[in-house]
Amino acid sequence: MTGFPLQDPETRELTGGDLVAQSLKACGVDVAFGLHGGHLDAFLMGCENSGIKLVDTRHETVAVQAAEAYSKVSSKIGVCFVTANSGFSNGLPGLATAMADRSPILCITSSPPLRDAENNSLQGIIDQVVVSRPLTKFAHRMSNPEDTPRIISLAIRTALSGAPGPVLIDFPIDVLFTPVHRPLISWGSITSPLAYPAGPHVEAVAEAVKLLKAAKRPAIIVGTGAKDAADELIQFSATSKIPIFDNQKCSTSQALLRSPFYAGSAGKLGLLRLLPGQESPDLVILLGARTGMYLAGRTGAIIPAENCKLIHVDTDGVEIGRTLPVDVGVVSDIGQFVAALNRTIGTTFDGAVDTAWASSALNLRHLPSPFEADSPTLASTGRLHPYHALKQFFSSIEPGCIVVMDGGEAAAWAIDFMGLCQPSAILRATGNLGFLGNGFGYALGAAVAAPGRKVINLHGDGSAGFHFMELDTYKRFNLGILTLVVNNYCWGMSSNGQELVYGTKNPARPVSSLSPVAEYAVVGKGLGNASRKVERLEDIAGAVQELQTAPGPSCMDLIVSDKPIHPVTTLMVGQTEDPNMVVVPYYDNVPRALYK
Template identity: 60%
Template sequence: MVGFPLHHPKGRELTGGDLLAQCLKHLGVEVAFGLHGGHLDAFLMGCEDIGIRLVDTRHETVAVQAAEGYCRISTKPGVCFVTANSGFSNGLPGLATAYGDRSPILCITSSPPLRDTENNSLQGSIDQVVAARPITKFAHRVVTPEECPRIVSHALRVAQSGPPGPVLLDFPIDVLFTPVNPNLIAWGSITSPPSFPPAPHTAAVEAAVKLFSSAQRPVIITGTGARGQPARRQLFKLAEDCSIPVFNTSKYASRTPSSPMLSQATAGTLAILPLVQMARPDLVVLLGARTGMFLGGRSGAIIPDKDCKLIQVDCDGSEIGRSHPVDLGIVSDVEAFLSAVNAALGSTAATNVDKSWVQSVLGLASMESPYEKEPEVTDSGRLHPYHAVKNLVSGIEPGSIIVLDGGEASAWVGDLASRCQPHTVMTATGYLGFLGNGFGYTLGCAIAAPDRKVVNIQGDGSAGFHLMELDTYKRFGLNIMTVVVNNSSWGMSSNGQDLVYGTDHPARPISALSSATEYDVVAKGLQNTTAKISQIAEIRSTVTKFQQTSGPSCINLIVDRKPVHPVTTAMEWTPS
C-alpha cells in the first residue's frame, strides 16, 4: 500500500465517485461548492459518505466563484463541481476569473459515458477538456476510476504551485459509477508531502538588503501573493524593523495582523503625493502584487517611473518586469523571501529612512475627503453616495470580511472600508472586471470563516447577476449582509458617457436601470431580513441591527449617481 486506507461504503461497492471523494478528503478538502447534476451522483454520494460538506448554489458560475472566495480566506484550495456541458458552460465565467486572478481551485465535472463520445448524447456536445484548457493551468479527462489518486493529487499540486490557478478534471459518468479494482489503483504522489514553494537565491537576498539599506523613502505594496498569515507576520517584522510603510492594493486588502506600519489607505493613495507637495518613494517593493490596472498601469502615478528603484517578488517569473523596468526581480514565494531578508538584516534597523516622511505617508489615510463638506442629499433629492457609504461603513463590525462588486459602488466603498477595521476587503471584479462575482466570493468567505460577519456590497447593476443567491445564504443560515447601493443606473457607464459626450447630448445608450426595482422586496421573498433606506439617519442603525441578527439580510440603499467617482474620471477615454 502506497496510498491511504480505503473507506468502503456500507451496502454498496466502492465506485470511482467514492474514490474521487476520498482522494479529496485525504488531501485536506473539507467543502465543495456546486449544483446537482445526475452525471455527478456517484461523486456526490461519495462526498456525503466520507464527510465532505456540499454547498449547493443557484447558478454554476457562483459555485466556481465560491470556491475562489473560499480559497482566499482559508488559504486551502477551493473545490467546485459542475455537471456535464450545461453546468460546465455556466461555470466557464468562474474559471475565467479564477485564471485571471490566480485562484487555486479544482473544478470537477462529468460527461457522458466514454462509449457515447461523438454520439450526440445528452449533454455531450462540447469537449469540456478542450474548452477549458485556455483558461486553466491543467485540464484532463480521467478514463479509468483507478487513476483518481494520481491525477487528483497532480491537479491540486499544479493549482497551488508556481503562479496559482484553476485546474479542471472531467470524469465521464461511467468512470464515476464503475466499481474500483483496489489492485489497479495508481496512487501517484497522493501520500507525498506538499511541494515546497520557490525560495530566493542568496545573491538576490543580498541585493535586496542593499537596496533596503540605501533607501530613504521606501514603500511596500502587497497583493494576493502575500495574503497568508505567516507571510503577513514576516512582512510586518520587516516593516517595523526598517520603518517601511505598507500598502495593500485595492484588489485585495488584508488587515490582519495589524501593524503601525500598515497604511489604512490603499496603494492608490501614493498617486496624490505630488498634489500635496510630498516627495515620492525612492524604493517600491512589490510583494505578490502584479503591475497593471490596480497599480496605475504604466502611468507612473503609483509606481514612479523615474528616480525610484523597483523590487518585484513574485512566484511567477513572467510577471516580473511585465510593464515596468525592474531593478531587482526575484522569483520566490513571498513568505520565503521575507524570512530570508529578515534573517539577513538581523537586528539592524535601516538608518537612512526618512522617518518623518514615513509618518507623513501613513498620515495620508486621515486626510479629509473633498466630498466631506458636500451636502448629504444632492439636488436630485437622493443621498450623496459618499455620505451614504460613509455611514454604511461606520456600522460594519470590526473584523468583518467585506466583498466589493460593481463599478462606482465598489469604488466609493473601497475608499472608506478601512474605517471599520475589517479583516479583509476584496474587490471581486478582479482583472477581468467581472460583475456579479461578489455573490460567489461572499458565499465562499462565509463558509471558510463562519465566525466572521461577511458584507456583500453590490451596485444595483452587479446585483442583477446573481441576486437569487440570497436564497442560498438563507438555506445555509449564513451571516451575510448584502447591500445594494442603488443609483438606478450603470453608474460607471452613464457617468462615462457624460464625460466623453457631455451632459447636453441627449443619448445615453443602455446605461439606465429602473428606479422602480425593489431589491429589498425580492430579498424578503427569499427570506432575508430587509430594509429600504433613503435617509442618512437610518443607515448606521440599520446596519448595526442587521449585523446583530442571525442569518442573511439585504439593504436597498438609495443613492444618486452624482457626483462622478474619480475612478470613472481616471478611466475616461476620448478619441484622438
C-alpha cells in the same frame, strides 16, 4: 504503497465517484460548492459518505467563484463541481476569474460515457477539456477510475504550486459509476505532504538589501501573493519603518490592516506627487502584486517611471518585468523572501529612510475627503450622497467583518471607509477581468470558510442583478451575510463615464440606465432574508444594527444619488483638455490625427 484507507459504502460497491471523494478527503478537502447534475451523482454520494460538506448554489458561476473565495480566505484549495456541458458552460466565467486572479481551485465535472464520444450524446457536444485548457493550469479527462488518487493529487499540487490557478478534471459518467478494481489503483503522491514553498536566491536578497539601504523614500506594495505573509511583513516594516500599501484587490489580513505602517491603497501613493513639497518614492518593493490596471499601468502615476528603483518579487517569473523595467527580480514565495530580509537586516535597520517622508506617506489615508463638506442629501436628485451614505454604513457595521466589494462606483465609494469598520479581510470581487457579479460567490465562499465572521456583500444595483437569487442559498445555509445594494438606478461608472466623454450637452446615455422601481429589499425578504430599504441618513445605523443582529442572512437596499461622479471614474476615463488627444476610456489616450 497502500495509499489511504478506503472506506466501503454500506449499501453499494466502491465506485469511481467514491474514490474521487475519498481522494479529495485525503488531500484535506472538507467542502465543495456546486449544483446538482445526474452525471455527478456517484461523486456526490461519495462526498456524503466521506464527510465532505456540499454547498449547492443557484448558478454554476457562483459555485466556482465561491470555491475561489474559499481558497482566498482559508489559504487552502477550493473545490467545486459542475455537471456536463450546460453546467460546465455556466461555470466558465468562474474559471476565467480564477485564472486571471491566480486562485487555486479544483473543478470537478462530468461528461457522457467514453464509448459515446463524438456521438452527439446528451450533454456531450462540447469537449470540456479542450475548452478548459486556455483557462486552467491543468485540464484532464479520466479514462479509468483507478487512476483517480494520482490525478487528484497531481491536479491539487499544480493548482497550489508556483503561480496558483484553477485546474479541472473531467470524469465521464461511466468512470464515476464503474466499480473500482482495487489492485489497479494508482496512489501517486496522494498521501505525501505538499512541497515547501520556494525561497529566494541568496544573491537576490543581497541585491535587494543594497537597494533598501540606499533608498530615502521606499514604499512596499503588496498584492494577493502576499496575503499569507502578514507576520513577516509586520516585522519587516516595524524594523525598517517603510510604509506598506496594497493594490486593493488582495485579501489583506486584519493584522496588517492594524499595523501602524499600513498606509492604505496604492492609489493613495500616487497622490504624493500632487501634494506641495512631497516627492514620489525612489524605491518600490512589489510583493506578490502584478503590474497593470491596479497599479496605473505604464503611466507612472503610482510606480514612478523615472528616478525610482523597482524590486519585484513573485512566484511567477513571467510577471517580473512584464510591464515595467526592474532592478531586482526575485522568483520566490513572498513570506520566504520577507523572512530572508528580516534575517539579513536583523533587529536594527541602518538604511537612509527619510522618516518625515514616510510619515507623510502614512498620513495619506487620513487626508480629508473633498466630499466631506457636501450636503448628505443632494438637492439635484433628492437622494443620499453616496459618500455620506457609505460612510455612515461602514461606521455602523460590526468590527471584524469580511468585506466583499463588487460593482464599479459603489465599490470605489466604499474602499476609503475600510478603516472605519476594522475588517478581518477585504475581497475586491471585480479582479483583473473587471468581472461584475462575483461578489455573490465570493461572499458565499468567505462565509463558509470563516463561519464565525459576518460578511458584507456590497453591490451596486448593476452588479446586484447578476446573481441575486443566491440570497436563497444564503438562507438555506443560514449564513451571516449582509447584502448591501447601493442603488442609484443606473450603471454608475458607465453613465458617468459617458457624461465625461460626451458632455452634458449630449443627453444620450445608451444602455446605462436601470429601473428605479426595482425593490431589492422586497425580493430579499421573499428569499428569507431580513431586509430593509433605507433612504434617509439617520436611518442607516439603526437598520445596520437590526440586520446584523438578525439570525442568518440579510439585505439592505440603500438608495443613493448617481452624482457626484467618483474620482476613480474620472481617472479611468482619462479625461483631458488637450484638443490634440482622443480620449480612449480605461486605456491610454491617443493623439488625434492632424490633417493639413
